Amino acid sequence: MAYSVKDLAKVFPLGAVEENCIFSKWGDITISFQLTLPEIFTLNARVENGVEMGDYRELVDTWSKAIGVLPPGTILHKQDWFVEEKYRTNAKELPESYLDRASELHFNERPFLHHECYLNLTFSQGERTRTKAGVTSLLRPGLVQRRALNKNEIEKFMVAVLQLTSILESSRLISCRRLGNDELQPDRHAPVGQAGLIERYMTLSLKDEIVPLMDMDFTSEDELRIGGKYSKFFTISQVDDMPDAINTNVRIGALSTENSNLSVGYATPIGLMLDCNHIYNQYVFIDDKTLITAELEKKAGNMMALSNFDRANAVNAVMVSNFLTLAAEKSWSPVRIHSNVQVWTDDKLKLPELRNKTTAAIAKMNLKPRENTKDAAFLFWAGIPGNSPDLPREDTFTQFAPQAACLFNHETNYYSSESARNSVRVVDRLSGRPLWVDFSDEPMQKNWVTNRNKFIIGPSGSGKSFLTNHLLRSYHTHGAHAVIVDVGDSYRGLCAMLGGKYITYTMEKPIHFNPFHIEGRLMPDTEKAESLKNLLLTLWKSVEEKTNRSEYNALSAAVVGYFVKLRENPSIVACFNTFYEFMQEDFKDYLKREGVKDDFFDFDNFMFNLKPYYSGGEYDFLLNSVENLDLLHEPFIVFELDNVKDHPILFPIVTIIVMDTFISKMRRLEGVRKIILIEEAWKAIMTPNMAGYIKYLYKTVRKFDGEAWIVTQEIQDIINNPIVQDSIVNNADCKILMDQRKYENKFAFVKELLGLTDKEKDLVLSMNRANDPNRRYKEFFVSWGGQQYRVYGLEVSRPEYYAFTTEQKEKLRVTRKVKSNGGNYDLALKEVVTEDLNA
Known part of the structure; x- marks a missing residue:
């Protein structure tokens, strides 16, 4: 026919x-x-x-x-x-x-x-x-x-x-x-x-x-x-x-x-x-x-x-x-x-x-x-x-x-997200078809999650930092502000490429801040006042020393009094030096007038312990910066803490200022997505003094269009840290896991710890087992509150690979090209890719 x-x-x-x-x-x-x-x-x-x-x-x-x-x-x-x-x-x-x-x-x-x-x-x-x-x-x-x-x-x-x-x-x-x-x-x-x-x-x-x-x-x-x-x-x-x-x-x-x-x-x-x-x-x-x-x-x-x-x-x-x-x-x-x-x-x-x-x-x-x-x-x-x-x-x-x-066909392809805001490009695991996936807003709108917080875990070499670089750049492209706390130098290249602020400690250029600077010389809000009091307590007392109610009230009065004086005297520069001078004169007189005894507030002990941070002291550079004043409007900030993570004095102070920076963004930047990402630095940050901050942050950030991300290598570290387990894992509805094959025979405790279902376990253990040998990519698993879950592939172009790589040799290669091109990252990446094609 x-x-x-x-x-x-x-x-x-x-x-x-x-x-x-x-x-x-x-x-x-x-x-x-x-x-x-x-x-x-x-x-x-x-x-x-x-x-x-x-x-x-x-x-x-x-x-x-x-x-x-x-x-x-x-x-x-x-x-x-x-x-x-x-x-x-x-x-x-x-x-x-x-x-x-x-x-x-x-x-x-x-x-x-x-x-x-x-x-x-x-x-x-x-x-x-x-x-x-x-x-x-x-x-x-x-x-x-x-x-x-x-x-x-x-x-x-x-x-x-x-x-x-x-x-x-x-x-x-x-x-x-x-x-x-x-x-x-x-x-x-x-x-x-x-x-x-x-x-x-x-x-x-x-x-x-x-x-x-x-x-x-x-x-x-x-x-x-x-x-x-x-x-x-x-x-x-x-x-x-x-x-x-x-x-x-x-x-x-x-x-x-x-x-x-x-x-x-x-x-x-x-x-x-x-x-x-x-x-x-x-x-x-x-x-x-x-x-x-x-x-x-x-x-x-x-x-x-x-x-x-x-x-x-x-x-x-x-x-x-x-x-x-x-x-x-x-x-x-x-x-x-x-x-x-x-x-x-x-x-x-x-x-x-x-x-x-x-x-x-x-x-x-x-x-x-x-x-x-x-x-x-x-x-x-x-x-x-x-x-x-x-x-x-x-x-x-x-x-x-x-x-x-x-005999019916019950399944179809992966869908791209309906919303464009904060979408990230990934690929489906069958054909490598590019998708745009919203990891934050759409899951909230569809009631899969109750917060946007993320918990990212993957062993060394699984592509964890690479994925995080890719996510951060995507969010930055959509206008998000990011504050990153890192130990390991994983984000230096991305920060430079995006024109961000990279803050680290070196002998030639010590880390420095100015926590007393508030744009417009405004009075500090509740979070800012609490941050300053916490900072002063950290400067004054060791972790073992207790703080009584009268000392706390005295510091509250000191912070309020100092900012009142700043508003009355515009010529005074807001910094730790002028705060110390305020305490020496104005606040000392205040204590006398109020009849505050040393048993209530040991003024001499307080001033003695804070003197190293005053002009001429050992750490006078730390809190009197004239450069890092306006971190509020910096969209991409990396705090590299590798050189101070073991320092008994600098590290606790720096962590408080980092949190203060993010909370200021969280409170004052309306209509802007805010992200705080804590890489392996969380191990050092999660001290009893910081527990309150972390709990507050994870429970409050959602209300201010914000997200808190924790990135770590070892699941065992989580188990051994009750602060992380209780405050972070339970309050991060979006969980992202990289290749977990090393835990294949002992995945039961991982499943129980993260609250994964049997289906999620099966998906996690299926990652990277049948990848297409003709494509260069790695798979990762994401779960939104256990309501929805997917395995996606992360596949990027050659230029993107060199932009996000954390391999030391490849990072150095890109860095040299950037220097030879006068800081132009696009030209540097083009040259590296061209060299690969001609090799």
Whole structure:
């Protein structure tokens, strides 16, 4: 059979698209939906007391209930499209930033499978749902109009459709959107035309623009030809092809371990995991229960009558009898089902490769692959949205709705976030398709988390610091302010590239601050006053010495009195020196007037212990800076504490000032995202004196559009530090884990500590086990409050790699290039990349 476009018009089975419905020339009515499915690798499968549970079971049960509300004469046709596409960069809208442009160009032409899922519900006359191969509309020279469905039947069908969509959406795993006239078959007289679903199917194209219908050739027994595309069909259409038992999911061995099982839906091997152009059609025919039961009973009787001629007839009779018994016991209605995979390619020589891929994928489901040649044309014709009644009855077999639902494709690609603010570019783990993911705001809006705080953990070499650099740069690009506390020099390059403030301690240039400077000479707010009092107490007393109420009240009076004097005398420079002089004169007189005894506040002891920080003292540089005055408006600040982390005097003072800097930003910068990131420095910072700060910070930062991040290497460190465990882990709803394979055999305590679910554990242990050797990337796991979880890939362009690397040799190489280019990071990165390409 070869059909020209004119011939197709003669036998085309559809009559009209009106009222958002498809009407066939036989009088059938079809309502179509686009379905949004769960993302792959996000559904869980578990067994409790020998009973299969989890999301896959829930989906199967949901579909079974939905099928159960459809009236006899209905055909459910679920059609999943998987089309090869390439990520396209818009050359006219490339970002101005060199790194952003490099990222766009790096992913340009990246191939991936685009997936769309459609559900067509067709209500037809009884005899039309039992079509035989010889009477399909494809073989008729003309179609005879049949009687239209009566109004009552249509109303019952419409009510059933509403019930079905309600049941599907009640699972919260599927959403349904009804397709309108223009999406099914747009008006060709419209100024801007777009291809409808029907035209897309007839041209095997998901392109938005209208593609003219093409000639079709069904004469070859090896393949169908749809225009310039060559196609084959593989079916699941006989009960003998099915295994003894069918599951809701299948285990992915390459991503599983002895201690973990990563699963996908039972049909996913012929879904997203079949990397070629294909359509997966799933049909369920709802017949009259009385008729189909009578047919099965008659079949069993005939087989038993012929059992003397062949033992197989007796066996089959018992199987049919058992089937009917199960239907009675479970109150299940038998349905007829059929599934097929249509693959296609522009290159005819690739058909053998597609055959091997498809049969291997079907075999992974423990099914017998069956290639259809003789009736492939009928299968294609029945796949037209709205023409499912044309599927030959001989290609269906009887089963129950749960078994039919197991054969449904339940999963789709990863989605990009809906919001653009603070989105970060990552890639999906199947194809490396670039995604934009919002790790902060969208999870809050969708109630996955109650705060934006992040806990990032990964062993040395897992890519932890690299990922953090990438996240920070992305947030900075979106306008966020970041304060970073580091030990290990992981952010020097990023800070220089972004023009940030890098504060560290060296003998030539000691670290220095001015905590007494407030922009506009304002009175300190509550947090600022508390920070200054805490600083003065740290300067005055050791960790072991206690502070009584009278001493604390005296310091409160001192701080308020000093800032009142600053407002009255604009000529006084706000710094520690002038504060010390205020204490020597004004505050001493105040204590005398108030009659404060030494037992209440030991003034001489206080002044003696603070003298080293006054002019001429050993640490007079520390609190009298004239440079680091306006840290409030610095968007990117790194405090490198490696050289002071063990200093008994400098370190506690510096940490207080760091916290004060961030709290000032948190309180005073409205409409700006604020981030405080504490790298390995948290081990030194988490002292009893700092515990109050950390607890306050983690519980309060959310209210001021802020985020607190902790980055660490060893999980054991967390266990040994109750401050971290109680204050940070429990108040960081977003947990990011890098490669944890070193903990594979002792992951139970990690799972318990971080409060991970079994599904999250399986995902964590699946990371980096089956990475594409042709791409350079590492995977990481993210959990938003245990409500949603994903494994993403971090893949960047070559320039970005050198911008974020923490390898010493590579950092030095970039640093030298930066110096030779007068501080220009873009030129330095270009030169390094060019050298690599020419090497």
